[in-house]
Amino acid sequence: MPDKKVTGLHELYEKDPIEADKLLWGRTSDPVSRRGFLQKSALTALSLALGSKMVFAENFPAGMIPAGLAHSDLPFSLPGKRAGLVVLNDKPINAETPPDLLNDLLTPNDLFFVRNNGIPPENIDVSSWTITIEGESANQKKTYSLADLKSKFENVTYNLTLECGGNGRAEFTPPAKGNQWSTGAVGCAAWTGVRLKDVLEDAGVKSNAVYIAYYGKDTHLSGEAGKVVISRGVPIAKAMEDESLIAWAMNGKNIPVLNGYPLRLVFGGFPASCSGKWLAKIVIRDRVHDGPKMTGQSYRVPCKPVAPGTKVPDDEMCIIEKMPVKSLITFPKTGAIFEKKNQLAIQGKAWTSATKIDQVDYSIDFGSTWSKCTLKAAKNRYSWQAFSADISFPETGYYEVWVRATDSEGKAQPMLLPGWNPRGYLNNACHRIAIKVS
Amino acid sequence: MSPRPDLLPALLGLFNFVLVVITATLLYLLFGPNLIDTYRNQPVAMEQNAYRPGSDDNTTEVGQDKVVDGIHLQTGLIYAEGFNIVRGTCTACHSAKLVTQNRATREGWMEMIRWMQAKQGLWDLGDNEPIILSYLAANYAPQETGRRSNLQVDEIEWYILEMN
Incomplete structure (x- = not known):
């Protein structure tokens, strides 16, 4: 917005440091020593912004930006991501976008949230990257290179919103385990690729197909070779929608490694965990897919409403399909x-x-x-x-x-x-x- | 009666030997358990500062293994009874953030451990399990916030929105 301006932290301190203290933290300083005299609430605010309690706060000079905050201008060390993302977990990497950084119509690649279950692949060679279609309900096993996909099928671009099924988890009581997303596990980008249905139909889909499932090239946190990190998917009807993509570009650029480079699925309107990253294989199933994080309690909610805190057995939990408004x-x-x-x-x-x-x-x-x-x-x-x-x-x-x-x-x-x-x-x-x- | 002169070196030797054994025993009693711990194969805690926004190499060095106001800076874990075992066990596989951002009762934490054992390859925790559970239940217990909590007004960074 050209006509509106948000005053930054540094700017505020440059203008009037004492006033900035008061405005930002409710902090007033001793007029004689000019040392900050912190009320308890101000100290709490400051400590929370710093992510830790401040020691010797009473000696902290008035009008100085606490070092922990001053550093926020430094380059961020999540590969391909900008400072400002809130890191919930660094092994595996999970980071969300604060709401004020989602003001663009299309979320920039370096601000798009990250929800990883394992370790992304390293030393990716795009020229040798392939995707294989197979499964009980595939007519044949067929492998495509990235170049095959680009040349053989119509290339399309859609603006699609991806949101993690657990976005907003932090607010529930009794609390639920897992990454405590507040509001920022969501973003909308222009995804370019081919329609999944075109590729599935090229390989051939049997009439008994029920589900499609993905396998990616990320590795399990335990380091155990061959252990599948996550393998989810969608019902065949969703897979056949026009907007369901195998995508290689995000906002006209390569997809960031943390978001699935060089190839991923994108299904708008379903939990983002359905949109497999580092995509290497798609399996056409004759039953509801049963890969890791499809079963048990993962990405499932009680089939019938329950009171807060209720224990729900696995067989009474149903797969989340559509995301809510x-x-x-x-x-x-x-x-x-x-x-x-x-x-x-x-x-x-x-x-x-x-x-x-x-x-x-x-x-x-x-x-x-x-x-x-x-x-x-x-x-x-x-x-x-x-x-x-x-x-x-x-x-x-x-x-x-x-x-x-x-x-x-x-x-x-x-x-x-x-x-x-x-x-x-x-x-x-x-x-x-x-x-x-x- | 004085001992025969040819026995003297042997007796002195025996005396020295006994002295060394006693000293070694005393040293073991004093420091033994710690020394054994040093040589035991322990899970290596991961670097926590690498991805923290606002951190750089200097703060990583300074921040290691410091405890400020009861918080262990490198991991962000509360420094309380059981800390060493929790740190060694949990951060062997995942970030300490996965602990610090969650809240649960003792039973809830036990369910998470069982889930990790069933699905994520976590080993049998043996005698450490009750220590870990006590630490987690005491330091990361759930808070009742009802159907929806107030906005955390104290935590908001208030700023002047300029409009022209």
Whole structure:
């Protein structure tokens, strides 16, 4: 947004360090010693931003950026990724994108979230990379090089949203095990490749086909050779959709290694774990696929609703297929302070596994009243859609902006957490940001 | 009666031998268990700082094996009873972040261990299991936040949004 500017941390300190302390951390300093006198809440805020408690905070000079934060300008060491991603786990690598970094219509490659189950392959040789189609319901076993795919089948590009099934897990109580994603295991990119159905049909699909499954070239964390890290897939009907791709490019560039270079599946509207990375083999199954992370409790929710904390046996857990309707406020970042005379121009993204988003509403009174946002159409199904609204505030004070999307099937986001499930999937509760009007 | 002169070197030798044995025994009693631990094949804890945003080589060096306000800087784990065994066991295979970002009861942590044993090749933890479980249940217990918690206002980085 050219007409809106977010003041950065360094800029704020450059202007007025003492005021910056107060604004950012609620920190006021002793006028004599000029040493920071930290109230408990300010210390908590500072400590949390640093990711650790600050020792000798009372001696910390006023108006100085704590070193742990000053370093945030340094280059980030996740290969192919920009600083600003929140790393949840570094073995395997899992990192999410803060909502304010998802404001682009297409998520840049270096900001796209990473959800790895194993170790990505190394020393990838694109010229010798092949993909094999086989399985009980394949007419023949057939292998294609990357060049074969590009020349033999129609090349297509779709904007497709990928979201991890566990996005939002951090909010569930009782807590669910696994990576504690907050809101950022989602992104939308322009994926270029060939239609999966074209390739499947070229190899030949028997009429008894039920599921397709992928195998990738990542290695298990244990280092055990040949141990499959993850092998999931989708029902044959989903595989045959026009937008289901075998992709080699993301936003016109190579796919980042952490996101599946040189070849991956992309299925919009399904949990992103269905979209296999470092793709080497597709198996056409005559039954529901039973690879690692298809069975047990993985990527499954109770077939029938349960009370929070209920133990659910494996045979009463059903595979997640469609992802629910959801949205994020991508501008401004939570924590904005501005004057009452100004209107706040919010922006965001909304997505669904249904045909499209029909409506997005915002509330500044904790859900009591809702107003419509302006909503843009998507280029294709399974792309997220941009929305915006200009909001006036009646009084000064603390507000929360809540946003709720409704899709073409009439489904809307809940304000509270949706149905609890043992593994903490499918949290699509409406996104909230905090602001102060002064 | 004084001993025969030709026995003296032998007696001195015996005395020296006994002295060495006693000293060695005392040294073993004092330091033995630690020394044995040093030579035991232990899982190597992974470097934690490599991917942490805002870290660089200097902070990696400085940060190693420091404990600040009860947090072990290199791993981010709470430094409490059982820390060494938890660190040695858990970070042999995965990031300590997978521990620190999760919350569960003792029973819940045990289920995670059983799952790792069934699916991820975790070994039988033997006598260490109750130590690990006690550490996890005490330091990473669940907090009840209900159907939805407040926005964590204290944690928000407030900033001035300039509008022109």
